[in-house]
Amino acid sequence: MKTNEINIRDPYVLLHEDRYYLYGTRSESCWGEAEGFDCYVSADRENWEGPVEVFHRPEGFWADRAYWAPECVYYRDAFFLITTLGAADRKKGIYVLRSDSPLGPFVPFGARLSPEDWSCIDGTLYLEEGKPWLIFSHSFEDDPKGDMCLLPLKEDLSAAVGEPVTLFSAAEAPWARPVPFAKTEFGMEGDVYFTDGPCVKKLHDGELIMTWSSWSEQAYAVGVAMSENGRVRGPWRQLGTPLYPANGGHGMIFTEKDGSLCFTLHTPNDKYLERPAFYQVEGEDAMHLKLRRDE
Numbered sequence: 001m002k003t004n005e006i007n008i009r010d011p012y013v014l015l016h017e018d019r020y021y022l023y024g025t026r027s028e029s030c031w032g033e034a035e036g037f038d039c040y041v042s043a044d045r046e047n048w049e050g051p052v053e054v055f056h057r058p059e060g061f062w063a064d065r066a067y068w069a070p071e072c073v074y075y076r077d078a079f080f081l082i083t084t085l086g087a088a089d090r091k092k093g094i095y096v097l098r099s100d101s102p103l104g105p106f107v108p109f110g111a112r113l114s115p116e117d118w119s120c121i122d123g124t125l126y127l128e129e130g131k132p133w134l135i136f137s138h139s140f141e142d143d144p145k146g147d148m149c150l151l152p153l154k155e156d157l158s159a160a161v162g163e164p165v166t167l168f169s170a171a172e173a174p175w176a177r178p179v180p181f182a183k184t185e186f187g188m189e190g191d192v193y194f195t196d197g198p199c200v201k202k203l204h205d206g207e208l209i210m211t212w213s214s215w216s217e218q219a220y221a222v223g224v225a226m227s228e229n230g231r232v233r234g235p236w237r238q239l240g241t242p243l244y245p246a247n248g249g250h251g252m253i254f255t256e257k258d259g260s261l262c263f264t265l266h267t268p269n270d271k272y273l274e275r276p277a278f279y280q281v282e283g284e285d286a287m288h289l290k291l292r293r294d295e
Contacts, residue, residue, distance in 0.1 A: 001040075001047070001048050001049075001050075002046065002047065002048070003045075003046065003048065003275065003276055003277075003278065004275050006022070006024075006040060006048060006051075006275060006276055007027045007028075007272065007273075007274060007275065008022075008024030008025060008026065008027060008038070008266065008274060008275075008276060009024055009025040009027055009030055009068075009069075009250060009266045009274045010024050010025045010068060010069040010070075010122075010197065010250040010266060011023070011024045011250075011251075011252070011264045011265065011266055011276035012024065012069070012070065012071045012072065012252055012264075013252070013254045013262075013264060014072045014073070014074065014102060014254075015254060015255065015256070015257065016074055016102055018043070018257065019041055019042070019043060020041070020042045020043070020045050021039055021040070021041055021072060021102045021103075022039065022040040022041075022042070022048065022050075022276065023037065023038070023039050023054075023070045023071065023072050023081070024038070024069075024070070024266070024276065025067065025068045025069055025070070026038065026067070027271060027272055027273075027274050028272065029067065030068070030271070031271070032065065033064050033065055034057075034064065034065055034066070034067035035056060035057040035064075035067070036053050036054075036055050036056040036057060036067065037053070037054050037055045037067060037070045037081065037083070037106070038050060038051035038052060038053055038054065039051065039052050039054045039072075039102065039103055039104070040052075041103070045256075045262075045278065052103050052104070053104070054081075054099070054102075054103055054104030054105065054106050055070075055081065055097055055104055055105065055106040055107075056105075061108075062087055062090075063085035063086060063087050063095075064087055064088070065086050065087060065088070066084055066085060066086030066092045066121070067083070067084070067085060068083065068084035068092075068121060068122065069083060069084055069121065069122045069123075069196075069197070069250065070082070070083040070097075071083070071123070071124055071125065071252075072102060073125050074102070075125075075127075075132075075157065076156070078098055078099070078100060079098070079099045079100070079101060079102050079106075080096055080097070080098055080109070080125075080157055081096065081097040081098075081099075081106050082094065082096060082113075082123045082124060082125050082134070083095060083096075083097060083123070084120075084121045084122060084123065091116075091117070091118065091119040091120075091141075092119050092120060092121055092139065093112045093113070093114040093115075093116070093118070093119075093120050094112070094113040094114040094120055094121075094122075094123035094134065094136050095108065095112055095113065096108075096109045096110050096113065096157055096158070097109060109157070109158065110154075110156075110157060110158030110159055111158065111159040111160075113134055113136075113151065113153065113159065113160050114134075114136055114151070114160075114164075115164065118138055118139075118142055118164075119138075119139040119141045119142050120136050120137065120138055120139060120149075121136065121137050121139050121196060122136060122137045122196045122197050122198060122250070123135070123136040124136070124198050124199055124200065124252075125153075125157070126200040126232055128231065128232050131152070131155075132152075132153040132154075132155065132157060133150055133151065133152055133153065133232050134150070134151045134152075134153055134160070135148065135149070135150055135151075135167070135198045135200055135210070135232070136148075136149055136151070136198070137149070137194070137195040137196050137197075137198065137212075138164075138166075138195075139194070140179075140182075140186075140188070140192050140193065140194045141186070143169075144182075144188065144190065144191065144192040144193060145169040145170065145171045145193055146169055146170030146171060146176070146192075146193035146194045146195040146214060147166045147167075147168075147169050147170075147195065148166070148167045148168050148169070148170075148195045148198060148210075148212060148225075149164040149165065149166055149167060150164065150165050150166075150167050150232060150233060151163075151164045151165075165233070167225075167233070167234055167236050168225060168234075168236045168238065169193065169195075170193035170194060170195045170214045171191070171193045172238055173214065173223055173225075173238040174238065174240045174241075175216050175217075175221070175223055175238075175240065175241055175242045175245075176193055176214040176215065176216065176223065177193075177214075177215050177216055177217055178191040178192050178193055178215070179192055179193070179194060179215045180215075193214060193215070194214055194215065195212055195213070195214055196212070196213045196214070196249070196250060197211070197212055197213040197222070197249060197250030197251060197252070197265075198210055198211070198212045199211045199212070199251065199252035199253055200232060201253040201261075203261070203285065203286065204261070204284070205284055205285050206230065207226060207227075207230065207285055207286050208226070208227040208230045208231070208232070209224055209225065209226050209227070209286045209289075210224070210225045210226075210227075210236065211223070211224055211243060211251050211252065211253060211263070212224075212225065213249035213250050213251070216242055216245055216246065218245050218246030218247070219246055219247055219269065220246070220247060220248060220249040220269040221242040221244055221245050221246055221248070221249060222242055222243050222244040222248070222249055222250075222251045222265060223238065223239065223241075223242045223243060224238075224239045224242075224243050224286060224289060225237065225238050225239070226239065226286040239286065239287070243263075243289060243291065244265060244267075244291065247267055247268045247269050248265050248266060248267030248268065248269060248277065249265055249266065249267075249269060250265060250266060251263055251264060251265030252264060252265075253281060260280065260281070261280075261281035262278055262279065262280060262281065263278070263279045263280075263281050263291055264276050264277065264278050264279070265277060277293070277294075278293075278294045279291035279292060279293050279294065280292045280294065
């Protein structure tokens with residue numbers, strides 16, 4: 001199938017042994033009960049095989065909703081899905097699934113990574129000098145400023161080993177706006193911001209950036225933060241204008257076979273219509289990043 005035939009949110013690409021593996025959130029079950037994750041495989045990033053179900057909810061498994069944003073990483077000779085899971089009787093959190101193959105089957109691994117009493121979504125893994133860190137969104141249900149947080153992990157990714165710290169809040173970004181439907185949809189008064197979809201990546205010039213999503217003047221959008229010291233703890237500075245300003249979000253940057261950088265996100269941000277879109281990343285540094293749509 002072609003890219004425009006794939007209906008997922010939150011696309012994530014793993015390039016492994018000359019194949020592209022595309023993961024994401026199932027559109028049809030995103031906002032209700034859910035039971036699994038899929039993967040699509042391609043040699044050229046234009047023609048895809050799948051979907052292959054890489055995880056199916058086991059009988060009696062506690063999580064039955066919020067199967068969101070699976071990110072597959074190859075680490076220590078195994079494949080790990082960093083993902084959000086939820087249930088009616090507990091807050092959403094970040095969990096790990098493990099497999100010996102990028103096509104699964106994945107099985108639950110280790111402990112909940114994010115704090116038990118926090119509502120958290122969209123975890124991503126970043127390795128700094130070999131040490132694994134989890135970056136995730138502290139959801140607006142707990143924190144209306146929209147915090148992006150950092151947490152150190154055990155080397156085997158089985159658990160967190162410290163307390164989370166806040167890297168920045170959505171309210172700090174010049175382009176971010178409170179969600180206009182906070183009261184009608186969530187019953188929340190006042191300004192409510194959110195963060196989601198973090199992706200931490202070093203550019204060719206060595207700058208460390210994070211793409212992340214929030215609400216803009218033109219709805220769902222992707223912005224860029226830049227680490228001022230090149231370290232994952234920052235401090236992080238927000239660029240003034242979004243990278244992708246309207247009707248698309250939860251993007252990530254990955255390295256192509258030829259070494260160039262590619263950006264993917266889902267657009268439009270409408271149920272059953274979401275599709276992964278791919279853009280070449282142009283620009284020598286964070287201040288001059290531009291996206292060029294794949295031909």
